[in-house]
Amino acid sequence: MLKNYFKIAFRNLIRNSVFSVINIAGLSLGLTCCMLIVLYTKDELSFDRFHENRNELYRIDVTMKDHEGSRTIGSTNAIHGPSFKQEIPEIKEVVRVQGSSFVIKKGSELLNENVIFADNNFFSVFSMPLLSGEPGTVLSDVQSVVLTEKMAEKYFSTIEAVGKVLELKVGESFEPFVVSGVARDCPQNSSIQFDFVLPFAFQESRKWIDNEWLGFYMNTFVLLNDKADYQAISPKMNKVFTTKSAEEISKIKDFKQKITFHLKPFLELHLDAEADGGLRNGLTYASNPIYSYILSGIAIFILLIACVNFVNLTVARSLKRAKEIGIRKVVGSQRKQLTIQFLGESFLLSLVAFTCAIILLVVVLPTFNDLANKQLAFSYLLDLKLVSGYVALYLVTGLTAGFYPALVLSGFSPAQTLYHRTRLTRKNYLTKGLVVFQFALSVCLVVGTVVIYSQFKYLTNKNLGYNDKNLMMFRIGRGGTAENARTSIMQDLKGISGVENVAAFNGNYNGTGAKINGREISFGYIGVDDNFLRTMEIPVLKGRNFSQNFPSDPENSVVVNEAFVKEAGWKDPIGKEIDFFWKQKKMTVIGVVRDYHYASLKEEIQPLLLTQDPNYGLGAIYLKLNETGIPETMKKVSAIFNKHVPFLPFEYKFEDASNLQRYESEAKWKQIITFAAILSIFISCIGLFGLATFNAESRMKEIGIRKVLGASVASITTRLSGDFIKLVLIAIVVALPLSAYLANLWLENFPYRIEISWTYFAIAALLAIAIAMLTVGYQSIRMAMTNPIRSLGSD
Known part of the structure; x- marks a missing residue:
């Protein structure tokens, strides 16, 4: 009987090849979309779950409120975690993690690599397996380094790298760091990603650490006792902060910010859509859960419509099989048998569609990975739970697609079907x-x-308010030889025929605050040279630009943008004073520039102040290049850079490409x-x-x-x-x-x-x-x- 059902089903698929192809194509697309989204969702939900201490791990977050509103960040300072541990018994361990970068020597080649600084209990608290080295002691030496197997192969051509030496650029020289351990490459579903791990104690030994209570620039994780209530820890942290920071806050006049600490479960970090700035300082791969909802909705809709279309097409073709059904009923077929037959055909078609969907999944997975910024692999499907889920999906799809047609077709009257009197209502409002x-x-x-x-x-x-075409930027570093070499570099660059303009810049748009007529405002704060505005092609609307003809400009003068003038409430800004109360200094506005988009267009233009403060190192150089002969010009620029900055790799970016990446x-x-x-x-x-x-x-x-x-x-x-x-x-x-x-x-x-x-x-x-x-x-x-x-x- 089953053999006969299979044979009839197969013949019907072949006989109605066009409809079969359409049905299979629709179901295959729906199933493929569902499989892709299941893989995506599984990866999203699997982040960081491989850590043994995952349920007791938390990150310290900070919420800051003032008259402009509130924001939450995932950053703390070096002093916060150890102080909380000392005062709060529920905290078992504290691990500080800070992202950074170092130039590393590889023979005669200089490479800029991303590293993280971490406390020496990092590998004991987090389940990052070591191929060699002891978790509790691998970071105990301040001049030690742990690298991944990928980096071990890159630098030493072997993972047997313990005891070997890497030279890292520290200040103006290269210092030896002994490889104390080799870790497995970080899992792709890990929020913590690293190639090299350096001891946090190294920064402390060089006095690079800022121990102010009001500083926030690194991640701090805590491991709690098994029975601790993490929500009850927040009031205790805030009490410690209030006590310990009182003296520091008292030195700041009119301090009005309200700062509170709380714990964020480690497993929630990946899908944390609230923290300002996302994951940083050694954490990465932040995601928004809304993406999973949107993609899941699209996939479910496509599969549902494919199933309903299967029903429509099957019922539409049913008139062609009415006589067959009538004959079967006349010779004794029961409705149950006909239902089984049509369900069998549905499951056969679903099986073919499922097979096609798996093939299609393998084909489109690389494209989907690129779109979703994932590294999903077909091997993910081999998970027992997923296999069970796909089997259930197949059964539900076959049943959903075949139940209604089987019910309708098996209910045809033999007399009506044999005399071609079968009618299906055209008033199918549902369809x-x-x-x-x-x-x-x-x-x-x-x-x-x-x-x-x-x-x-x-x-x-x-x-954008400035010209980003053929505008490139590279960094030379700050302080020491780099600072001294800047003048020589810029002078040599001006001698290249393909370079139209050269300017120096501090390298980042930082934020700060000052008082205007007793009212405190926040704004962007950058350091520039005299030629910055000309190179960027930003016009001065009022007043003047910085000039060497005015020697007092670096100490006393600033230039602001239109948004700054609006925020300050000025009608005539030239000559107005800005009170930098935090450094006990007042500076005078000498010019106003047109607003330009120094951030993405997803953000409004904020108040901006330009300064030539001599204490603000200009570690980046902008070049405006001629449109012709850019490759040849770049070779000459590289040669000049390597001549004056031999201890850094030449890395550059074009401003228009950087803007597009936003x-x-x-x-x-x-x-x-x-x-x-x-x-x-x-x-x-x-x-x-x-x-x-x-x-x-x-x-x-x-x-x-x-x-x-x-x-x-x-x-x-x-x-x-x-x-x-x-x-x-x-x-x-x-x-x-x-x-x-x-x-x-x-x-x-x-x-x-x-x-x-x-x-x-x-x-x-x-x-x-x-x-x-x-x-x-x-x-x-x-x-x-x-x-x-x-x-x-x-x-």
Whole structure:
């Protein structure tokens, strides 16, 4: 019996090859999307769960409130963790982790590598397996270093590296660090990523540590006792802070910030969407859980629609099998047997679709990894729980896709089917409603794609207030020989024909505060030379630029932007004083520059102050290059750098490329939403095709009569297509206000954004209508051109 069922099912698949391919394609796409999202979600939820102490590990977070609002950061200072441990018995261990970088010698080559500083209990608290070395002592020597197996192979061509020496640039010279351990490469689902680990005690020995209670620049983790309530620790930390920081705070006049400490479970760090700045200082791979929700929603929708389309197509083709069902019932087949047969066909088709989905998964996984910034592998599928989940998904898909057709087909009356009197109602509001829903979502996705494309184009082409074309920047370091070499480097660079302008910059946009008329404001704070504004092509709107003709500028003068003037409430800013109370100094505004976007366009332009404070080292150089001969110019720039800064690798970046990188997230979501729109439209067309087939085949006799009475192919096609175009028009009416609302909601995340145009909606609507007409038109024309004798004789 089962063999017979299988044979009939296989023959039906072959006989109806077009419908079989469409069904398999739809189910395969749905299953592939589900598999990809399951892999993605599994990876997201698996972050940091390999640590043995995961349930007792927490990071110390800080919330700061003032008159401008509040923000939470995951940073502390070196003094916080040890002080809390000393006063709070529930804290078993404290581990400080700080990200940094070092230049390391590899023969004659100089390489800039990322490292982390960590306390000597790092490998005891965190489950980062060592291939060699003891977890408790591997960081006990201040001149020791632990490196990963990948770095051991890179620098020593072997993982047997313990006892070997690495030379790291410390200050103006290279110092030897002995390899005390080799760790396994960090798992890809680890928030802590490192290539080298240096003892935190090394910084303490060189007095690099800032022990102020009001400093926040490193991660501090605590390991609690098994029975400790982490929420009860926060009040105790705040009590310690209040007591210990009192003297320091008393020295700051008008200190109004409220600072509170609390613990964040280590397992929540990866999906922490609230902490300001995300994961940093040795932590990485921060993610927003909203991505999992959005992708899961898309995948579930695609699979659900694929299953419903399977139902539509199967029912639509059922008229072709009505006679078969009647004969089976006449010769004694029971409804139960017919139900099993049709369910069997559904499971067979689902099995083929599942196999195709696995093949498709392997093919598209590299592309998905690139879009999602993941390193997922097919081997993830071999997890026992996942295999069980996919088996369950297969069973649910086969049952969902086959249950309703099996129920309908097995219920046909033998007398009606043998005399071709079987009718399936055309007033299938559920199916038509689903078509409306499908196309409404498709239109929303198309509008979303157009809006995201337009906003991305706007972000990457908007005038930033300065010219970032052919503008490159490289760092020379601060202090010592680098500081002394800066003048010589800039002088030599000016002699290169391909260099149009040269300027010095401190290298980062830092934040600080000052008082204006007794009111404290916050602003960006950068150090520049006289030529910075000319090189960046930023105009001075009022007053003047820094100049060597005014020797007092470095000590007494500043330049501000328009946003600073607005925040200060000045009408005439030139000559106004800014009180830097924290360094007991006042400086005078000599110029106002046009606002320019020194941060991404996802942030509003903030107040900015430019200074030539001699204590503010200018460790970076900007070059404005001529458009022609850039490769040759770069070779000359590199030679000059290596001549004057022989202990640093020459690393540079172009400003326009750096600005583009700020919108990587938008670029990836642009691609994801585009793919989702294409899939949604494709699967919606499958559903529409199935409904058109069902409608046309159930009206074959009507079509034949109309043709005999003289109806043209065009009129019949219009009549058959009209109902479906109405459904698509209803979908457009539903989708346009919804897509407009969602588009505006998304655009609210950008202070600088496009204005939504009616053309976006027109494009989506016309595309939906065109695709629907092509889908339905093909089937309608085919049926309209059928010989009327055949149509009338079919009944």
